[in-house]
Amino acid sequence: MISPLTPDALRKICPPESLPFEATDELKPLDEVVAQDRAVEAITFGVGIRCEGFNLFVLGPAGAGKMTAIKRFLASEAAKLPTPPDWCYVNNFVDPQRPRALCLPPGRARVLQADCERLLAELKTGVPRAFESEAYEQNRQTILEELQKQTSDELEALRKRADALGFGLAKTASGFMIVPMLRGKPLKPEGFEGLDEEIKQQVGLRMEEVQKDLAATRRRIRDLEREAKNRLDGIDREVATSAVDHLIEEVKDNYADHAAVQAHLEAIREDVIANVDLFRRDQTGAQGQPDPTAMLRQGMDPFDRYRVNVLIEQGENGGAPVVVEPHPTCQSLLGRVEHQVQMGALYTNFLMAKAGALHRANGGFLVLEAMELLKQFFAWDQLKRTLKHRRIRIEEPGEQFRLYSTVTLEPEPIPLNVKVVLIGSPWLYYLLHGYDPEFQELFKVQAEFSDRVTRTPDTILTFARLLSTCCGAEGLKSFDRGAVAKLVEHSSRLAEDQDKLATTFSHLLDVAREACFRAGRNGHQRVTAEDVRTAISAKIRRANRLEELLQELVLDRTLLVDTEGAVVGQVNGIAVIQLGEYHFGKPSRITARAFLGRGGIIDIEREARMGGRIHSKGVLILSGYLGGRYVQQTPLALSASLAFEQVYEEVEGDSASSAELYAILSSLSGLPIKQGFAVTGSVNQRGEVQAIGAVNAKIEGFFDVCRARGLTGEQGVLIPASNVRHLMLREDVVEAVAAGQFQIFPVHTIDEGIALLAGREAGDCGPEGTFPDGSVNGLVQGRLREMAEQARAYAGETPAASPAADRHDAEVG
Missing domain, CATH: 3.30.230.10 (Ribosomal Protein S5; domain 2)
Incomplete structure (x- = not known):
């Protein structure tokens, strides 16, 4: 006959005296991933390798601390990497619907934005002031007077030639017209009809000659006006150039090593000179009433074209970014283009382009919950497409399903260099691996967290340090070693193995938090074994009504x-x-x-x-x-x-x-x-x-x-x-x-x-x-x-x- 088990075989006790501390407040905080050597090796490899497609999928049981461990690990690794550049969008003066992307060293995008704002302010004051100079007015007046004299001379010569042929010039609202003359007076239509046919024929022939002369005179006057306008435009351009050049050059000197920025500043110079009237225009009417066009432009500032939209600005602390996106929709991942409603119409420009999580994580790491990602409409496909082509393109989700096309922006795509970390359950990983071929190509690194770890003095001490870290972060009471021993035994019970500890730290820390609450109720300075035992029993009692x-x-x-x-x-x-x-x-x-x-x-x-x-x-x-x-x-x-x-x-x-x-x-x-x-x-x-x-x-x-x-x-x-x-x-x-x-x-x-x-x-x-x-x-x-x-x-x-x-x-x- 077989013998029954002895009490020692039924529960592996953790003697409090075996722990090398009196309470958790004596222990150093834990700053590494707990008891997950296999996962740490995989994450280290996935983070270090720079080949395409080696993104990570971190899988493991719920409550194993995957997210906490990943954030702590990535923060440590990201601090060793170079800080990625800033990105901003600027106006494309050739095609405003396609804003241009500028790449700048870390921290320089905001400087460029400030420089352009200062440049715009100086242009708004400097350009109008240049056109108020006395020399400019004199040159302009001289050209206009010359035009007026030349026009008068042409008309006087025409009048003399017409008078010699028996015709006069009459000024009307639409210009000049030829009038037959008789004895120095205009011939009325009824008088003209009373003339002999031969005379009427001669008058008609002379009128045709005068009409041709009038047409030629008009052409000469238009040429004179066009020449005068070109001279005026040339003067305006010279004045605008003199007012703008030195302002632009001052800014360009700050970006001598950035050809793209210099090209954009040159485009600003050409546009300001070409649209100098924009800076000279008065915003109010002659009577001091608001200009209707100015009212229409509220929220649509025409000077926006010269501003800079800072899309991504890296911090000054250095290192690569680590971005955790809790709600990974298409827009939150890829960015969006916002719109404003003006008088019933939607309006947008490049300043309304907003960054997504991929922009913020570019050059670093993006952490996503796999299940949350898959629940969002189009998000999974858009993420795969972006990772495959390695560039971020801001676009409206579901654009291909619209019945009617609407005008929107198409910002220039930004090159992508990011390591994506998906966190999910094992069954979800194997499901994606089995049914989505693109998943296998894009997420080649599997980092699996175990639900248990061997119970040794070292792992017990590590668990105690984790508990100490949690207590310090959340302001909990410290645990004496008797309380820690009870939590160790409870961890082995969760693992259902005398030689293992469960890594479901979320459950264990919840028990620890409740034990701290019980200790406060009982007036204990530290959490004791009895507090832990009471917390476990209370947790069971809340759930065992059916039992x-x-x-x-x-x-x-x-x-x-x-x-x-x-x-x-x-x-x-x-x-x-x-x-x-x-x-x-x-x-x-x-x-x-x-x-x-x-x-x-x-x-x-x-x-x-x-x-x-x-x-x-x-x-x-x-x-x-x-x-x-x-x-x-x-x-x-x-x-x-x-x-x-x-x-x-x-x-x-x-x-x-x-x-x-x-x-x-x-x-x-x-x-x-x-x-x-x-x-x-x-x-x-x-x-x-x-x-x-x-x-x-x-x-x-x-x-x-x-x-x-x-x-x-x-x-x-x-x-x-x-x-x-x-x-x-x-x-x-x-x-x-x-x-x-x-x-x-x-x-x-x-x-x-x-x-x-x-x-x-x-x-x-x-x-x-x-x-x-x-x-x-x-x-x-x-x-x-x-x-x-x-x-x-x-x-x-x-x-x-x-x-x-x-x-x-x-x-x-």
Whole structure:
């Protein structure tokens, strides 16, 4: 017979005296990634390599501190990298719809913006002042007077030539016209009609000659006016050039090593000279009333064309940027072009182009939550396209789906040099890797965070330093070493392994925060072990209402679970119910009925479509075990039904397969099974009991039922021997075992388990394939052979003993 586990094997204690400190406030803060060597190696490689496509996907369980670790690690690495340049947008004077991008050294974009603002202010005052000079007015007046004299001379000469031919010039609103003259007076139309035909013909010929002369005079006057205008424009250009050149040159001197900036300043000079009237225009009318055009331009300053839109300005601290974008939409990633409404119309210009997260992270690192990214419309495709082409293009999302085209800006794309870090769960990584070929090309570095780490003195000390860092950052009370020891034990319980610590630091730190709250309520200067124990119990109490309800149903025997006595074909199994992050064990009665037949083992849960695939697999294994173990030389003439009593949800998993096999063996042998025991563990076809999950919750679930009904010392749980290392049971369970009130047995094989449950030796197989008489296996083998003989006899007797059947067969034939 196997022996029960000792209390020391049920929970690995962390002795407070083994910790090399009295309290966490003695420890140095932690500034490195905790116990994730594999992930750190991958991140170091992914950050260091500069080849295209080596972006990172950081995967791991929720609460493992992936985001915190990544931000801390990237901040350290980014400080070693050079500071990326500034970027700004300026007006494209050739095509204003396509603003130009300028690249400047860190911190220079804001300087350029200030220089251009100062230049604009000086132009607004300097240009009008230049046109107010006396020399300019004199030159302008001279040209205008010359034009007027030349025009007068031309008209006077025309008048004389027309008078010689008998015509005069009359000035009208539209210009000059030819009028026939008679005796020095204009000839009226009725007078002209009264002339002889010959005279009228002569007058017409002379009029044609005068009209040609008038047309030629008009052309000469237009040429004179055009020449005068060119001279005036030349004077204006000379004055504007003299006023603008020295101002532009002063700014250009500051950017002698930036050809793109100098080219832009030269374009400003040409545009100012070409549009000098913009600086000379008075913003109010002659009567002092507001100019309607000026009112229309409110919010649309025509001088915006000379300003600078600083898109990205790097800080003065140095290093590369680390940007975490919590809401990665298309616009928040790629930037956007804003609009203003003016008199019912949308208006925009290059100053309304805004940077996105990729702009801010350019030259550094961009951290994104993978699930949040995939939830945003178009964001995933736009990010892949941007990374593939290595340039950031600001565009409206869904532009290709618009019914009507609208005029908008198309800013010049900016070259991209960024390392993108996606953070997500393992299943999301493998889903993208399997179904998105572009994902494999763009995210070649996999950095996986483990959910557990080996429990050693070094890792315990590291955990304590992490706790100290959290306390310092959040202003929490320090933890004494007894409290730290309890948190270490709780971490191993979360990992369900005595030799591991869970890396779900978010859960552990939540417990620490609540323990700090409890310590404050209890008036403790430091958090103690009792505070931690109280916090864990309170957290469980907030989540275990359903567990207590099911316990009540078991106690009042609404749910049938026996904890005393012995019954044939009946065993206690234990299921696990998951409620959010809390799970607990629920005992259930499993029954088996064996009888003559050829149906094999009938899984009632599967037949009722309440059993999952893994559970069905576990049941099918039982037939292989029975046939190979007991009746290799005879057919298996058995039908057996298995059922989980009073279970109305889907049954999944194979952890109850050993319990089901015990119930079948009991039904075949006729030996009752002790109901003070519960069983968990899967089984293979060779009868070996295999490890299962949630072993602690299963043991505690049955223990709670037994304790409520009264512990007798004859109760316990059978678990797979390979699960012993996973035991981190509650302290009350360990105390009950130490007091001899409860037992936990490690089982290697079905023979060990059935011997314990039936209170009889299982029996070893002899050389002829038989088992000792009276043993459990002997009784089972005997019963199966008896069934085979009965089936053979029944099959041989049926045709001869039933003449009616013979007649029926003949009729059918």
